[in-house]
Structures are given as structure tokens and as C-alpha cells.
Amino acid sequence: MIVTAAMPRPVLRAALMGLVLLSASACTSVYRNHGYVPTPEDLSTITVGVDTRDSVTEAIGPPGSTGVLNDSGFYYVATRMRFYGPREPQVVSRELLAISFDTSGVVRSIERFDLGDGRDVPLEKQVTSSGVTDKTFLRQLLGSLGNFNPNTVLNE
Numbered sequence: 001m002i003v004t005a006a007m008p009r010p011v012l013r014a015a016l017m018g019l020v021l022l023s024a025s026a027c028t029s030v031y032r033n034h035g036y037v038p039t040p041e042d043l044s045t046i047t048v049g050v051d052t053r054d055s056v057t058e059a060i061g062p063p064g065s066t067g068v069l070n071d072s073g074f075y076y077v078a079t080r081m082r083f084y085g086p087r088e089p090q091v092v093s094r095e096l097l098a099i100s101f102d103t104s105g106v107v108r109s110i111e112r113f114d115l116g117d118g119r120d121v122p123l124e125k126q127v128t129s130s131g132v133t134d135k136t137f138l139r140q141l142l143g144s145l146g147n148f149n150p151n152t153v154l155n156e
Contacts, residue, residue: 027085035064035078037095043110046099051107056099063099073100091115 038060045059056074057063063074076097082090096113135143 030083031092032081032083033078034081035076036061037076037078037097043097046107046110048107048109052105053101056107073098075099094118 042060046056051059064077065075066073078095079091080093082092094115098111098113100108102108
């Protein structure tokens with residue numbers, strides 16, 4: 001929209017107000033929730049030392065993930081993230097419920113953790129070099145011509 005001197009003031013004010021409202025609404029926070037953690041009321045139905053994997057699944061639902069070593073436990077994770085304009089999303093809260101089982105599949109313990117209990121784990125990029133750097137197939141083929149010894153083929 002091109003603003004000219006012939007435009008009436010109410011139209012100009014309305015356009016300016018619309019632009020201000022549009023820019024203000026673009027900077028509002030948007031929150032997203034991911035995952036599920038059972039409520040304390042749901043957990044009160046589970047008895048440590050009595051309930052099994054099947055009864056836990058029946059009482060509070062299937063877990064978001066399980067332990068990798070002999071199905072050692074159930075893990076329920078809920079994360080709340082804040083998205084604000086063009087910035088990177090920020091984790092506002094995270095809650096983890098860990099239910100561990102003994103070898104016979106009976107509930108051993110129920111633990112609850114939050115974002116304050118966690119710690120950052122730095123990841124390292126470890127790449128094994130193949131020894132072939134910037135060489136095309138044709139260059140590798142022509143480079144091996146001088147290394148060919150006909151005696152190894154003829155003596156067999």
C-alpha cells in the first residue's frame with residue numbers, strides 16, 4: 001500500500017494500527033508440549049514390589065521409551081518448549097518419570113526427575129578417516145597402474 005497525501009487520516013491510522021498489531025502478534029510466545037507423564041493420582045495405583053510390567057502398562061499406559069538393557073525400566077518424558085519469533089526454541093520444563101523393574105519384572109522403584117536434575121552431555125564428532133581423500137574412481141584406477149606386478153598373476 002502506497003501512502004499518498006490524498007489519503008484520509010482515518011485510513012492511514014487504521015493501516016498503521018494494523019501494522020503495529022501484526023508485528024506485536026508475531027512476537028508472542030508459542031508453547032508446545034511433547035510427551036506424557038502420569039499424574040501422581042495415576043501413580044498412586046502402582047505398588048512397589050507388587051505390580052508388574054503388564055499391570056503398570058494397564059494402569060498408566062505404555063511408556064514413551066524403555067531401557068535398552070534387558071528392558072530394565074519404563075520412561076515417561078514430558079517436555080514444554082517455548083518458541084519466540086525467529087529465536088531458537090527454548091526448553092522451559094522437562095519432567096521424567098522412571099519406573100525400574102527387577103529381573104522378575106516386578107516394580108523396584110519409581111523416580112521423578114525435572115529439568116534441574118539433568119546435566120548437559122557434550123557430543124563429540126569422531127569420524128574414522130577412510131584414507132581416500134579427494135580422489136575420484138578414475139584417479140584411483142590410474143594411480144594403481146604403476147603398482148601392478150604381472151609376475152603375481154602369471155606365477156599363480
